[in-house]
Amino acid sequence: MSDVILRMRGISKTFPGVRALDDVNLEVLRGEIHAICGENGAGKSTLMKVLSGVYPHGDYTGEIEFEGQECRFGGIRDSEHRGIVIIHQELALASNLSIAENIFLGNEQSKRGLIDWNRTNADAAELMGRVGLDENPVTQVLDLGVGKQQLVEIAKALSKRARLLILDEPTAALNDEDSAHLLNLLRGLRDEGITCVIISHKLNEVLEIADRVTILRDGKTITTLDADGLTEDKIISGMVGRDLDHRFPPREPVIGEEVLRVENWTVHSPTQHGRLLVANASFRLKRGEIVGLAGLMGAGRTELAMSIFGRAYGTGISGRIFKDGREIKLRSVGEAIKHGIAYATEDRKRYGLNLIEDIKRNVSSAALRKLARRGWVDDNEEYQVAESYRQSMNIKAPSVASITGKLSGGNQQKVVLSKWIFADPDVLILDEPTRGIDVGAKYEIYTIINKLAEDGKAVLLISSELPELLGLCDRIYTLSAGRITGEVPRAEATQEGLMTLMTAGQEARP
Template identity: 75%
Template sequence: MSDDILVMRGITKRFGGVTALRDVSLAVRRGEIHAICGENGAGKSTLMKVLSGVHPHGSYEGEIVFEGRPCSFGGVRDSERRGIAIIHQELALCGQLSIAENLFLGNERASRGFIDWNRTNHAASELLARVGLRENPTTPVHDLGVGKQQLVEIAKALAKDVRLLILDEPTAALNDDDSAHLLDLLDGLREHGVTSVIISHKLNEVKRIADSITILRDGRTIETLPAREVAEERIISGMVGRDLEHRFPPRTPRVGEEVLRIEDWTVHSPSQPDRVVVDRANLVLRRGEIVGLAGLMGAGRTELAMSVFGRSYGVGVSGRVVKEGREIDTRTVRRAIRNGLAYVSEDRKRYGLNLIEDVKRNVSAAGLGKLASRGWVDENEEFSVAERFRRSMNIKTSGVGTQVGTLSGGNQQKVVLAKWMFTDPDVLILDEPTRGIDVGAKYEIYSIINELADQGRAVLVISSELPELLGLCDRVYALAEGRITGELTRAEATQERLMHHMTQGQTS
């Protein structure tokens, strides 16, 4: 028997006049974890959708051989019957149903036409134990966090006797602890004979967990490498087609006068009003400066940003926001925008974009008043504005009439940035601006952030990636348990010093 559980040969997939995959080949050894890396738009997810039957046989060219037999899947059910399961980046769970109901949806444990709930819940408990999830199987899925929902998806795949598990960006929305738990779980599944294919932008995780890496670029196979023996720089070079000698674009800061001061900012949890989420925080932002905000999950980073921007989060908010020496009112989003603030959410798909609208409507959404006269929007001017941003920010799309939901993550993030730049803000708060974005697109986002600072705007960057804050920011504040615990200049900041401040409970 061949060591390869999966072989894909000469896969070509077209969408109209666009070729998403061109003669792609891939071989995955039995019992390994095989990573697929590439920039957004490289064809990674499309290739896995071909394999799993989302794109059925006949809609692509090429051959798929699984466990030594040629396959022609007409849909996802066909691939699942053969032991192939895919977990998409956007989880496919029904929030109102219980864990057990989700695990066996379409695969019910029934007798004489009736669901056997005792058998169902017992089987669900066994599957949850396999993935290390200590939850009652009758718990509704919407009561679980994203990390636990991801484990439910894996348990659901195990219920179908999976032999090849495909995971598309499985840790993109997870914190460090949940990510580590998920990677440990994949390690355990490998020991029990489950082969995994993982798509990920997080090269440190890929290096830790994968046995082999296949790199795609522009819909083509570049090379397959042994994961543990190859340097990240080699992987990045294959992904982007050039050496990235520096991960961050060069910049000479030109820091000006103070533009925004947040004083004694305190926020309480809306679900537990007696719990303080942000505790007397003080920050200063200056023109032309990029300031970082570092903190572990739950430290209050996003809560601080959202509460400042229109009281979008929290109750019992107190403190002052002072702009250019004058206290301003940011109690609603409209007032915050009028006072020159902009906030790019960490969840661009839910809060930053209207995915079923086109690029044009998304770019103009936050500043329609600038395009309206007597209640009517000048559509020609709206088109011109969107086209200007499309060109200046290199948003890769055929035109501003393209639906935003069809764009890659990096290009979606550029649209969000364009939307807020159109409001001409003095202060931009960017919450996880490169989450779920590949290395090449990150560089472009960093260049845009640098340009915003060079225009004299103040930029506050919230990020879970300490190397990102260290490479991008002029100063970094550390946040722990809702309190500012440290402030470091670029010259002073190191990962160790930031982590020290992020893990202490009192102001230093």
């Protein structure tokens, strides 16, 4: 591991109004796992897109040297031909095709001009064995979970004889079990001599797997550190330019009267007849209170939240909802919003934002009635509202005319929150509000959540990160197999205790 397989020198990349990379340098050693860390917008993904040819030579300045030779990639095929393969955070699989078809898509195994299906499936099975994917090669990708889809992407990369494998947030959408399997797989690839570059916000995973770590901040290289003796605090300090003595902002809760009560809420699956997703769940929220909802993947957290939010998901829904002591009916999303209930989805790209629209339109989208004048939206007022949120929420964009899809994940999340805060709800359900967001942006989101509670809003916080729930919430409900299994005050909550409640009764899943 003494020789350098990759050198990137003086890499700079500019978008209109934004200098994304500013004289970045990176050295990766042969056969290592090299992590790249930084806040959202630091330039991590942009740097890897430069390396892989997504941004071709001429779109940036600087030099790339791979295995001792200067590279000027005109596109992804050029970099793949040299053995550099990137797996993006948004998986690029054709869901209606089989695993084998996806592995060799664009690189079909043919004989006399026709696809050799026997060879395709046999070679796919061999690659699947290497990554630990125990499925039939003809299985459609749409029938796989996200963790297994990630393995298909890696098998696809191996089919291209990758010598340098780049993974952008590979565990962001995975549960703990799938994440552990993926990290073990990367160790195995390292042992085979394949060099890996991994971008991740999960610093505990970085410390567990990386041999060295390069930190970027504001488009510049800050430092490269050996993993030996490295701590999360050192990485965070490099990422944000300061020490975060407290991961969570201070808050003195002032809790008022009950604002929302849900009784005996039951939800059935819309796709699997007779399957219960949520069974007789009951909980309550008070003004000024942050209440957590903890549960393992598949426990029914998102299904519970979406079904309450105007029956946005599920079928055969029953139960009662009370707002300020009066029973209400929420038969649509519009009715939920009208009654002062908002839901910020865990999948902001698909359901929370219009990525091809600008910030201004996204911020106003949930409460256009507040801007309507004789049936028309007041454009000037819409601009002023969006601009006020851009400044108060510290959304890093040149203007509210910036396209939302071009913002970093943390800034997109701030736009989602701005949209719902502008709608002025009494109850705000936040589903994984910090997923895929760096520690610096997380602190800003936490501050926003605290401010919502201080303003008398009731916040229901769904999170897979137990430290996040313990650091923010006044009470925490646990959900297991669709059932509420516990309610724990903040003073009594521990990770071990919550995990015990989160796994209670799973053998009797409905």
